Amino acid sequence: MKKILLSTTMLALFAGAASAEVTLSGSGRFGLDYAENRDAEVQLAYRLRINVDAKFEADNGVTYGGRIRFQNTNSTQVVDVSDGAAVIRNAAEFSPAYLYVEASGVRVEVGNSNTAIDSVALMYNPEIGFQESSFGDPEGNFYSFSSGPYGANRVGIYAAYSYSGVNLKASYIQADQTVDTGVNGSGADELSVAADFTTGQFTVAAAYADNGAGIEGNYVTFVGAAYAFSDVGNVGLNYNDNGEYGAWGKTITLYGNYTINGITLAGYVSDSDEEYIDEDGDLQDNDTAYGIGASYDLGGATLAGAIQSSFQGEMVGDLGVRMSF
Numbered sequence: 001m002k003k004i005l006l007s008t009t010m011l012a013l014f015a016g017a018a019s020a021e022v023t024l025s026g027s028g029r030f031g032l033d034y035a036e037n038r039d040a041e042v043q044l045a046y047r048l049r050i051n052v053d054a055k056f057e058a059d060n061g062v063t064y065g066g067r068i069r070f071q072n073t074n075s076t077q078v079v080d081v082s083d084g085a086a087v088i089r090n091a092a093e094f095s096p097a098y099l100y101v102e103a104s105g106v107r108v109e110v111g112n113s114n115t116a117i118d119s120v121a122l123m124y125n126p127e128i129g130f131q132e133s134s135f136g137d138p139e140g141n142f143y144s145f146s147s148g149p150y151g152a153n154r155v156g157i158y159a160a161y162s163y164s165g166v167n168l169k170a171s172y173i174q175a176d177q178t179v180d181t182g183v184n185g186s187g188a189d190e191l192s193v194a195a196d197f198t199t200g201q202f203t204v205a206a207a208y209a210d211n212g213a214g215i216e217g218n219y220v221t222f223v224g225a226a227y228a229f230s231d232v233g234n235v236g237l238n239y240n241d242n243g244e245y246g247a248w249g250k251t252i253t254l255y256g257n258y259t260i261n262g263i264t265l266a267g268y269v270s271d272s273d274e275e276y277i278d279e280d281g282d283l284q285d286n287d288t289a290y291g292i293g294a295s296y297d298l299g300g301a302t303l304a305g306a307i308q309s310s311f312q313g314e315m316v317g318d319l320g321v322r323m324s325f
Contacts, residue, residue: 026050031130031305031320045131045318047073048092049147062103066111069095071147093148098156105162113158116169118144120207121196122224125236126255126268128293129306130320135289136253136270140220140242141213143173143190152176169194175214188216201228209243218243233258248311249274267292272311287313 030046048071055065072092096112117123126136143156156173173190188211196205205224212218220243226236235256242248255268269290293306298321305319 020054020056022052022054024050024052025325027322027324029130029320029322031318033131034315034317036315045074045320047071062101064099064101066097066099068097069145069147071095095145095147096149096154098145098158107158107160109156109158111155112146113156113171113173114145115143115156115158115171115173115190115192115209116160116194117142117171117192117207117209117212117220117222119158119160119169120194120222120224121167121198121203121205122226122236122238123205123207123222125224125226126238126253126270126291128266128268128291128304128308129318130295130302130304130322131318132322133306133308133318134253134255134268134270134291135248135308135310136238136240136251136255136268136291138220138222138240138242139248139251140209140240140246141215141218142192142209142220143171143213153178165198167194167196173214188214188218190214192220194222202226203228212243215245218245220246232260247274248272262297264295265292266294266306270311274311287311 026049028046028048030044033043033045034041050070051067052070053065053067055063057063070092072090074090098109098111098113100107100109102108124132124134124137126134128134153176154174155177156171158169158171160167160169162168170193171191175189190209190211190213192207192209192212194205194207196203203226205222207222209220212220219241221241222239224236224238226234228234233256235254238253238255240248240251240253242250249272251270251272253268253270255266257264257266259265267290269288271288287309289309289311291306291308293304295302295304301321301323303321305317307315307317309315
C-alpha cells in the first residue's frame with residue numbers, strides 16, 4: 001500500500017511539473033597564466049561555472065524563471081572559522097539568485113540581477129586568451145550579476161526590451177536595501193541604462209552608469225561600434241570613461257579578429273589618458289596597451305592563448321583550454 005501511495009504521489013508531482021523546465025549549463029577553463037613582476041610569475045589558472053536555470057510558461061504565454069550560479073575559481077578565498085580559527089580556503093560558492101518574468105520581448109529581473117551597463121553589446125569584444133581578458137575592457141566600478149555571495153542585502157531590478165535588432169536596457173541597484181548607507185557610506189544607488197542596435201553588418205552600442213557600484217559621483221560611460229566585414233572577421237572601436245575611481249581613466253580601444261582554417265586571430269590596441277607613478281616615483285603618461293591572441297576549435301572546446309602589454313608596459317599572457325556545456 002505504501003508503495004502504491006508513493007508511486008501515485010510521484011506521478012502527481014511529475015504531472016504537475018510537466019510544463020516546468022530545469023536546466024544545467026556552464027563553462028570551464030584551465031591553463032597557464034603569466035604576469036611579469038609577480039612573485040610567482042607562472043601559475044595554474046582554472047574556473048568551473050555551473051548555472052542552474054528554472055522556468056515555466058504560463059497558459060497566457062508569459063515565462064517565469066530564475067537562476068542561481070555555482071562557481072569555483074582558483075583565486076577564490078573563503079574565510080572558514082568552523083574549527084575555531086579563521087583560515088582562508090579555496091572553495092566553490094553559490095551566488096545569490098535572481099528571478100524574472102518575460103513576455104513579448106520584455107524581460108524583468110529582480111534580486112542578484114544583471115545590469116544594463118554590464119549587459120550592453122560590444123563592451124567585452126576586445127577580450128582574448130583562454131581567460132578572455134583585455135586591457136581594453138572597462139575598468140570602472142559598476143555592478144553586475146555576482147557569481148559569488150555579497151555581504152550586504154543588495155538587491156536590484158533590471159528591465160530589457162528587444163525588437164528588430166534594437167535592445168534597450170535599464171537597471172537600478174541598491175547596495176543594501178535594509179539601511180540608508182551604501183558603499184563607502186555614500187548612500188548612493190546605482191542607475192544604469194544601455195542601448196545597442198544591429199543592422200546588417202553594423203552594430204552600435206552605448207551605456208551609462210550613475211553612481212557606479214554605489215559610489216556617489218562615480219559616472220561610467222561606454223560607447224562602441226563594430227563592423228563585420230565578412231562572416232569570419234570584424235573590427236570595432238570602443239570608448240570607455242572609467243569614472244573618477246577608474247585607474248585607467250578614459251580609454252579608446254581598436255580591436256579586430258579574423259578566422260582562417262579553424263584558427264581565430266585577434267588583437268587590440270588601447271590608449272589611456274591617465275598618468276601613473278612608476279617604480280622610481282616619477283609621474284609618467286600611461287603607455288599604450290596592446291594584445292594579440294589566437295584560438296583553435298577543438299570540436300566542443302577551444303585552445304586559446306594571448307600575450308598582452310599593460311598601460312605600464314608589463315607583460316601578461318595565458319595559454320589554455322576553455323569549454324562550454
